[in-house]
Amino acid sequence: MVATILVGMLCAHLLCFALMFLLISKRLQGKRMGMDFFALGSLLLGFAYVLQLAEGGPAWSVMSVVNHTLTLAAPIAYWLGSMRFFGYAAPLWRPLIAFSVVYVLAQVLVQWSLGQAARYAMLAGISSLLFLGMTLTIIYGVRTFAKDLYAEMVIFALLISGICVLNAMKFMKILDGGLEALDMDSSFQMAFYIYMSSLATVIPPSIVWLVLRRLTDDLRDMAGRDPMTQLLNRRGLSEALKVFFNTRNPAPAHLLLMDVDHFKHINDTYGHQAGDTVLCHVADVVRNTARHGDLTGRIGGEEFVVICLDTDSAGVMRLAERVRAGIEEQAIDVAGTQHPLRCTVTIGVSRPFASTQALEGAMRDADAALYRGKEAGRNRIELPRTPHFHPDPHAGRATPCQRTPSEPAVLSDGSATHQQP
């Protein structure tokens, strides 16, 4: 009687959570994070337990064959759903249908050749192996694709390994004592149902928690990035900087502020779309040239920023020169223009700064240097006005480049795009 109530509650939990997962997956639309797979898994397992209640005990019937197949199809759906959650494009129906057909045939074969107990032992054995596979996948995941969810994954691994152990024990018991081991009111089966009921209560809300975490992480990321170039925006820069300065003994940072030269003319001549292509190209060069760990951002129309972390003034100058030269050298293919475009940037360098609060000051510093660079002819790197800034004289071009103040940005075929007054 108690076992029947437990299994009944288990069914109710699973079917309710199936509905909840389905509603969540509808809400998530394009990015379902595997919630539709979890809905199906819960539905299949819920139905499997309904059939078990209807069956009452071990039997050789269509209901029993379907029950066993659903019992194993459910963890497969969960497994595939987890892959979806972590961004792998796992299919659902084909593997499930293929597995179900194979498993129905296997049941018929085992029932006829080895008998009823062997078929139930096969169910317990394969369940145990499936949950072992899941546990191992999670253990692999915490070292690779699920590093950011370490604590959650460890808890999942522990809970799921419990099902693996219980099914392995059931397998041994059936081999040892036959079908009597499956008596619903036996102490082992009671423990089994209590454990499964507890999991059915704990795991689905935990999965919802994971989805919530992913969604809030995505939102935070979106709020901190420029949608066009995917570089950090002001907010993203300042949050990343906060994290850096909260580490132990952080070195002072330097800020490079760069502005595309004569950008208005590119817009006016080739259109806004072409201007956007140029901005994306500049963003790519900045992103690919900065060192791993530096912060790269776009903080306004054609203004970009690199915050150099853990480097000295000489390193900052080398980086600034690499960015300046990289942008100057690379031609930009723009749809609708006969020749690729070229553009240049002027870069202002800040004094070193050592806190997030000092970011605004560093920005002003670099802006003043940038302004001087524009005045002095563009396509150059301008240093802060401070006696403490000592760039390595061999590190790159800290002096104005050869372009004259009136020289414009040009098309790669050599024609001018602008005449500076």
Ligand SMILES: Nc1nc2c(ncn2[C@@H]2O[C@H](COP(=O)(O)OP(=O)(O)OP(=O)(O)O)[C@@H](O)[C@H]2O)c(=O)[nH]1
């Ligand atoms: N295509 C495009 N243009 C933008 C965007 N944001 C700002 N702009 C344009 O960028 C141009 C900036 O022009 P200015 O500030 O005059 O600077 P400039 O022409 O680059 O001149 P200097 O900086 O002095 O070399 C303006 O025409 C803005 O409309 C954007 O997201 N896309």
